[in-house]
Each structure stands twice: as structure tokens, then as C-alpha cells.
Amino acid sequence: MNVHEYQAKKVLAQYGIAIPRGGIAYTPSEAKRVAQKLSSRGPWMLKAQIQAGARATGHFIDHDAGGKGGIRQVTQISNIPYEASQMLNNRLVTEQTDNKGRLVTKVYVETCEDAKHLFYAGMVIDSSIPSIALLISDNTDKNIVQLAQQHKEKILRLDLQYNSGISDEQIYQILDFLSLDKTYLRSFHDFFGKLLFTFINLDAQMIEINPVGIMPEKKLIALDAKINFDDNALFRHPDIVLMHEDFEEETRHRKAKRCGFQYHEFSGNIGCIVNGGGLALEAMDIIKSKGFETACSLNVKGGVDKDKIAAGIKIIMTNPRIEGIVINIIGGFLRCNLIADGILEAYQDVGLIVPLVVRFEGTNKDEAKSILEHSGLQVMFAENIEQAIEKLLAKMEVNN
Amino acid sequence: MSILADKNSRVLIQGITGTQASFHVKRSLETGTNVVAGTSPNHGGEEHLGIPVFDNVYEATRKFSFDTSVLFVPAMSVKNAVREAVEAEIKLIISIAAGVPVHDMLEIRNILKGSKTLMIGPNTPGVITPQEARLGIFPDNIHQKGCIGIISRSSTLTYEAVLQTNAAGLGQSTVIGLGDDLIIGTDFRELIRRFMEDDETKAVVLVGKADNSYEQQAAEYYASLPHKKPVIAFIAGEALPFGHTMGYAADIITRGRITVSDKKKIMRNAGIYVADQMTDVSKILSELNL
Numbered sequence: 154m155n156v157h158e159y160q161a162k163k164v165l166a167q168y169g170i171a172i173p174r175g176g177i178a179y180t181p182s183e184a185k186r187v188a189q190k191l192s193s194r195g196p197w198m199l200k201a202q203i204q205a206g207a208r209a210t211g212h213f214i215d216h217d218a219g220g221k222g223g224i225r226q227v228t229q230i231s232n233i234p235y236e237a238s239q240m241l242n243n244r245l246v247t248e249q250t251d252n253k254g255r256l257v258t259k260v261y262v263e264t265c266e267d268a269k270h271l272f273y274a275g276m277v278i279d280s281s282i283p284s285i286a287l288l289i290s291d292n293t294d295k296n297i298v299q300l301a302q303q304h305k306e307k308i309l310r311l312d313l314q315y316n317s318g319i320s321d322e323q324i325y326q327i328l329d330f331l332s333l334d335k336t337y338l339r340s341f342h343d344f345f346g347k348l349l350f351t352f353i354n355l356d357a358q359m360i361e362i363n364p365v366g367i368m369p370e371k372k373l374i375a376l377d378a379k380i381n382f383d384d385n386a387l388f389r390h391p392d393i394v395l396m397h398e399d400f401e402e403e404t405r406h407r408k409a410k411r412c413g414f415q416y417h418e419f420s421g422n423i424g425c426i427v428n429g430g431g432l433a434l435e436a437m438d439i440i441k442s443k444g445f446e447t448a449c450s451l452n453v454k455g456g457v458d459k460d461k462i463a464a465g466i467k468i469i470m471t472n473p474r475i476e477g478i479v480i481n482i483i484g485g486f487l488r489c490n491l492i493a494d495g496i497l498e499a500y501q502d503v504g505l506i507v508p509l510v511v512r513f514e515g516t517n518k519d520e521a522k523s524i525l526e527h528s529g530l531q532v533m534f535a536e537n538i539e540q541a542i543e544k545l546l547a548k549m550e551v552n553n
Numbered sequence: 554m555s556i557l558a559d560k561n562s563r564v565l566i567q568g569i570t571g572t573q574a575s576f577h578v579k580r581s582l583e584t585g586t587n588v589v590a591g592t593s594p595n596h597g598g599e600e601h602l603g604i605p606v607f608d609n610v611y612e613a614t615r616k617f618s619f620d621t622s623v624l625f626v627p628a629m630s631v632k633n634a635v636r637e638a639v640e641a642e643i644k645l646i647i648s649i650a651a652g653v654p655v656h657d658m659l660e661i662r663n664i665l666k667g668s669k670t671l672m673i674g675p676n677t678p679g680v681i682t683p684q685e686a687r688l689g690i691f692p693d694n695i696h697q698k699g700c701i702g703i704i705s706r707s708s709t710l711t712y713e714a715v716l717q718t719n720a721a722g723l724g725q726s727t728v729i730g731l732g733d734d735l736i737i738g739t740d741f742r743e744l745i746r747r748f749m750e751d752d753e754t755k756a757v758v759l760v761g762k763a764d765n766s767y768e769q770q771a772a773e774y775y776a777s778l779p780h781k782k783p784v785i786a787f788i789a790g791e792a793l794p795f796g797h798t799m800g801y802a803a804d805i806i807t808r809g810r811i812t813v814s815d816k817k818k819i820m821r822n823a824g825i826y827v828a829d830q831m832t833d834v835s836k837i838l839s840e841l842n843l
Contacts, residue, residue: 283659288807434790435710515695
């Protein structure tokens with residue numbers, strides 16, 4: 154689960170990490186009031202709140218925003234309402250969003266801090282070791298994923314052990330890397346100690362602070378913040394769950410999540426319904442090897458009733474991009490006949506105008522096949538996923 | 554011999570009274586798996602599916618000894634269940650539930666370090682030695698006793714790999730789902746080692762995925778072995794858009810980008826047969842004339 158910048162900063166502040174003073178505003182006039190309350194004179198930072206990075210270099214698409222991005226420094230208090238109105242109720246597209254962008258419903262107003270040195274700090278779980286990896290870079294302009302691929306040498310990587318914290322040696326390594334002298338030891342130790350404590354205590358999967366600012370008195374301050382929490386650990390953090398805003402997610406994803414399923418969208422025109430992440434990957438690979446692309450894939454699981462299965466299948470059937478559907482189920486705990494019942498229920502509710510190929514294997518596969526065969530639904534069967542996709546593509550070609 | 558599990562395995566089921574556990578333990582008993590006892594808090598002293606139930610692992614070990622424990626406990630209880638089984642020095646833990654918190658797995662790996670316990674999973678269909686021991690949630694009627702070892706990082710693709718070995722007429726010695734999660738108890742290497750020493754196993758099928766570096770580790774390990782049996786690998790996820798999942802992004806940030814084709818190349822260089830499609834696995838197996 155992701156949260157907004159202002160929420161992430163509030164969390165960091167609770168753990169003793171310094172952040173600029175700020176407040177949230179939903180209207181242009183509220184933005185002005187917040188700014189006045191923060192400081193009698195500018196400049197202020199005005200920041201569009203969406204859960205995606207690269208806001209500063211993004212652009213708005215719904216109404217005119219003066220050709221500027223989602224992060225602005227404003228010097229005159231009288232300009233705050235105008236600048237805020239350009240962002241609010243406008244969709245912001247950045248290199249980390251799709252081309253529809255994200256709707257800005259609130260802006261964060263902050264004091265403008267006079268940091269003399271900026272750097273990137275990230276904490277992420279490296280699952281292979283496993284460890285918590287701390288990443289530091291002098292480059293604050295580039296997305297870290299791009300930087301890792303193009304200029305690996307510009308990232309310092311340190312492994313932190315789960316129960317032993319961060320050592321002075323590691324702090325010295327960071328200072329060396331950033332060309333800072335030893336007088337920064339205490340403030341860096343304090344900052345990264347708190348960051349690691351936050352990371353562990355809140356079951357974070359990733360925390361990124363880009364940038365961290367070094368203030369004149371050597372104190373570190375988080376000028377931006379991004380936290381991703383482990384969904385599987387949210388049961389331990391009811392206060393974090395309250396921060397969740399599900400309109401940030403697309404409706405189909407939300408519907409699938411409510412059924413307990415995973416749903417992903419891609420750029421193609423074939424819909425996949427499978428029971429397992431590996432099966433989803435396999436189907437995508439085969440579709441691609443035949444020169445096509447997957448539109449969306451739904452990963453269903455056992456232990457749910459027929460209605461949830463039907464609701465899940467409807468998500469795929471009603472996706473307007475879909476020109477064909479392939480279903481690949483290897484039944485275990487999830488019985489194939491439950492899927493067959495779900496397909497029928499979904500079909501009765503929303504109809505089906507595109508070709509459908511089904512492959513059943515495992516628990517109750519014959520029963521499942523017979524349910525569909527006797528239903529009158531136009532459905533083709535296959536012995537394996539490759540055959541299923543070949544049949545589907547052949548049928549799609551005939552239809553076109 | 555098979556690896557990890559056979560008809561003599563003395564099996565404990567942690568969380569035996571749950572719906573999923575009941576459904577699957579019943580099937581395991583029908584196929585002859587030696588389930589000795591189960592645990593479930595506040596059910597101590599009862600019988601479930603004809604199996605004695607204890608409140609916890611400690612109580613169960615006072616009466617019986619076990620070499621294997623299958624965890625059907627919910628994801629949020631896995632950490633404590635592992636701790637109990639490790640304290641009881643049970644040699645093999647198989648953890649079924651999906652959704653174990655990542656930080657719990659970091660702690661679990663610390664608990665396992667220096668212990669006598671091997672953990673398979675979490676988020677795995679389990680371990681099966683056909684006709685001897687069914688430890689997990691495998692589908693019915695697809696397994697055939699035979700000579701191919703299977704180690705898979707994807708639950709459902711495990712079943713596909715099983716069907717491939719059947720198609721080649723070879724069957725399975727032991728099938729292991731490593732678990733679909735990013736952090737797992739045991740990676741490919743330890744199991745490759747055991748299969749290489751197992752008389753019943755003539756070749757091994759590996760199923761890998763795009764994220765993480767478990768496949769590279771397996772390839773390096775295999776290349777370093779003085780005596781080896783053939784290994785056939787299938788890796789899913791070539792079409793997955795770049796940086797699609799949090800785990801994948803973390804991999805790239807921490808190690809740079811390794812694509813599925815890079816992984817395949819590393820495996821081929823290590824002497825592993827790589828199947829581009831799952832259906833090629835049976836073809837390669839047949840051509841090996843095992």
C-alpha cells in the first residue's frame with residue numbers, strides 16, 4: 154500500500170525525523186490560509202498530492218496549468234490561490250503514471266527549506282540475501298530504477314541486518330561517498346537509525362526520501378517522502394490502513410482486490426483468467442511469442458464462493474479492450490467446477506461477445522467441462538495453455 | 554530413496570482443524586501419508602480426521618516424535634509456528650499459506666540460521682513423493698511415481714511441470730514447490746544437491762521466474778558440481794513489463810536489471826537445458842533417453 158507524500162512525512166515525523174512544516178489544502182483559498190499560518194512571508198512550496206513520482210517534471214492535462222509541473226515554489230502569498238487552482242481538480246501526468254495521469258484533489262503547502270546539500274536515500278528489501286538494503290546517491294534528479302541501470306556506480310549500497318541496526322562504519326561509508334567529513338557522523342547516525350526503525354516497525358517494503366536536505370547546522374531533513382507498506386502486514390497497523398485512499402487505484406483493480414484476487418493490466422487485447430502467478434506469466438509469455446499482447450490478467454484463488462469467482466470473471470469480460478479470453482485453471486483446493494459455475498453466472502449477467510477458450514486440469518476437471526458443454530455457451534476447450542492460446546488467436550482472426 | 558519425504562516420514566500438521574487443512578489432510582491420509590498428529594490451539598485432547606490433536610508443538614512432541622511439519626496456519630501465525638517447530642528440532646517445515654509479511658520472513662530466516670530445520674515455502678503447494686507422502690495441497694490424480702525431481706518457484710507451474718514429466722513417461726521422484734514469495738525458506742541449491750545424491754532421481758526440472766536471483770544462484774551452484782545429472786529449466790515472465798512489481802523494482806535497484814533472457818543465458822552457460830515453452834520440457838526429457 155502506498156500513501157501520499159504528506160502522509161508519509163507525518164509518519165516519519167512521528168518517528169522523530171525532521172520534515173518541513175506544512176499543511177494540506179483542498180481548495181485554492183484554503184491553500185492561502187495554510188500558507189499564511191505557516192509563515193508570514195514566502196517562499197512556500199506547493200505540491201500536488203498524487204501517489205506517483207516525478208511530479209515536478211510532469212504536466213497537467215484537464216485544464217490549463219501554465220505549462221508548469223506539480224511541484225512549485227511560490228514567492229508571493231497572493232499567487233498561492235492561482236497556482237493551487239491550476240493543480241486542483243486537474244490530472245497530472247508524470248513519467249511514472251500512465252497517459253491518463255492522476256487526479257489531484259489536494260495540495261500540500263510547505264515552508265521552503267534552505268538546504269545546502271541534497272542527496273537520495275532509499276531503503277528496500279533485497280529478497281535474495283535477504284537483507285534491508287540502504288541506497289544512497291548524490292544524483293537526486295533521476296529515478297533510482299533508471300539510475301541503477303545506467304549508472305550503477307552512482308549508487309552506494311549497504312546491507313543492514315534485521316536485528317543489528319546500522320554501524321558507525323556504515324555511516325562513515327556514506328559520508329565518504331557524499332564527500333562529507335566526520336563531523337556529520339552524529340546527525341547521519343541519528344537520521345538513518347530512525348529511518349531503519351520506521352522501516353522495521355511499520356513493515357515497510359520501501360522508503361524513499363528524495364531528496365534528503367542537509368541544513369546549515371548539519372541536521373538532516375526529509376524534503377520528500379515515499380513509503381510503500383507490505384499489504385500482508387497491514388493487520389498490524391490499523392492506523393496506516395486509515396490512510397488508504399482507494400480512488401488512487403483503478404476501479405477494476407479495486408473490484409478484484411475486494412474478491413481477494415490479483416488483477417493486472419497491460420497494453421494488449423487478450424484477457425487471461427488463471428489460478429496462479431506462474432500461470433499468468435506463462436500465458437503472457439506465450440501470447441507475446443505469437444506476436445500478441447495481454448490486456449489484463451486475473452489471478453483467482455481457492456477458498457472463495459461462486460459469486461466471487463463470477464465477480465472476478467466479470468471484471469475481465471467487461472473490459473472493453475478485450476477481443477478474446479483464455480482461461481487456464483489447474484484445480485487443487487480451487488475446484489474446476491466452481492470456475493465453470495462462475496463463468497456461467499458472469500455470462501448470464503453481462504453476456505460474452507468475444508471468443509473464449511478454457512483449459513481445465515486437476516480437481517473436478519471433467520465435471521467443470523461438462524457444465525460448460527451443456528450450458529449452450531460458445532466455448533472452446535484445450536488440453537494445454539499453448540493450444541488454448543493458438544485456438545483463441547485462430548478464432549480471433551476469423552472474427553476480424 | 555526419494556528426497557525430503559517418503560512413506561516413513563512422521564508428519565505433524567500445525568493448524569489441522571482449519572477448512573483448507575481438513576480438505577487436504579483427508580486427501581493426504583487417503584494416499585497413505587503418515588500423519589501422526591496435529592496441533593490447533595484450544596483443541597488439545599480432541600481427534601480430527603482420526604488424528605490426535607494437541608494445543609501446541611511442545612505438547613505433541615511429548616507424546617510423539619516427528620521429522621516433518623506441515624503448516625496450515627494462517628499467514629499471520631507462520632512466524633510463531635516456525636519458531637515452535639524449530640524449537641522442537643523438526644527437520645523439515647513446509648509452510649502453505651500465502652501472504653506471510655515480508656518482515657516476518659526476514660525474522661524467520663534469522664530463526665532458521667544455525668538451526669537443524671529446513672523450511673520449504675511459504676506460499677507453496679508443498680512437497681510430494683508420489684504414492685508415499687503428500688505434504689501440502691497438490692491436485693488429485695496428476696502425480697506418477699518416477700525418476701524426475703521437480704523444484705519450482707511457482708505453485709501452479711509446478712503442476713504443469715508434473716504433467717510434462719508424465720507426458721515423457723518418466724513420472725516424478727519428489728516434487729517441491731519452493732514457494733511463490735520473494736523471500737523463501739530454501740532456494741534451489743540445497744534441493745539440487747539432494748537430488749544429485751538421490752538414487753531414484755535421474756534428472757531435475759527447475760521452474761523459475763523473472764524476479765529475484767535464485768536462478769543465477771542455482772546455475773552457479775550447478776556449474777560448480779563435479780558430478781551432475783541433467784537439469785532442465787523453464788523460466789516464466791519474459792513478457793512481464795519492466796519494473797512491474799515492487800519486488801522486481803527492488804531487484805533492479807539493488808542489483809541492476811537481469812532479464813529472463815539473461816537468466817536463460819546464465820543457465821545455458823552452466824550446462825542446464827533451457828526450455829523456451831513448458832511443452833518443450835517433455836521433449837527435452839524424452840531426448841535425454843534416461
